[in-house]
Amino acid sequence: MRIGELARRTGLSVSRIRFYEAQGLISPPSRERNGYRSYADGAVARLVFIDRARLLGFSLAEIGGELPDARSLPDPQAIVSALIEKQLDLDRIIADAQARKRSIAALVEELSCAL
Numbered sequence: 001m002r003i004g005e006l007a008r009r010t011g012l013s014v015s016r017i018r019f020y021e022a023q024g025l026i027s028p029p030s031r032e033r034n035g036y037r038s039y040a041d042g043a044v045a046r047l048v049f050i051d052r053a054r055l056l057g058f059s060l061a062e063i064g065g066e067l068p069d070a071r072s073l074p075d076p077q078a079i080v081s082a083l084i085e086k087q088l089d090l091d092r093i094i095a096d097a098q099a100r101k102r103s104i105a106a107l108v109e110e111l112s113c114a115l
Contacts (some may be wrong), residue, residue, distance in 0.1 A: 003029070006039050010047045017047065023060055025050050046072060057086060 007014050020026050026046055029037035053063045066074045066082055 001039050001043075002036055002042065003039065006043055006047070010051070012047060012051060016051075018086055020047065023064070025060065026033055028083075041115050049073060056083075057090075058082070 001009075003014050003017055006012075006017060010017070017026075021028060026043055027040070029039045029043075032038050050063055053066075054060065058066075062082070066078055
């Protein structure tokens with residue numbers, strides 16, 4: 001399929017697809033006899049996975065680590081492990097933010113009493 005069709009099916013822009021290709025996250029397309037670039041049908045699922053992982057906070061390097069072969073989808077168990085690790089990271093970030101929020105509230109209270 002041509003890049004315009006791939007963009008339509010995935011909801012990604014042509015430039016985003018080309019960027020992911022340049023990063024080695026998807027296989028380069030083959031060339032048709034007329035010179036048009038043709039992407040394999042599997043590129044749709046792979047691009048959807050890549051973009052969804054990016055939206056969930058995974059870096060392109062992390063995504064590339066889970067997708068060592070630019071032609072296949074990742075192992076489901078590897079995805080589950082990566083998602084659990086990301087969840088734990090977010091829990092730590094939230095706990096840290098809540099602690100800072102409590103510190104700020106305490107300082108506001110302390111300074112308000114001094115007025």
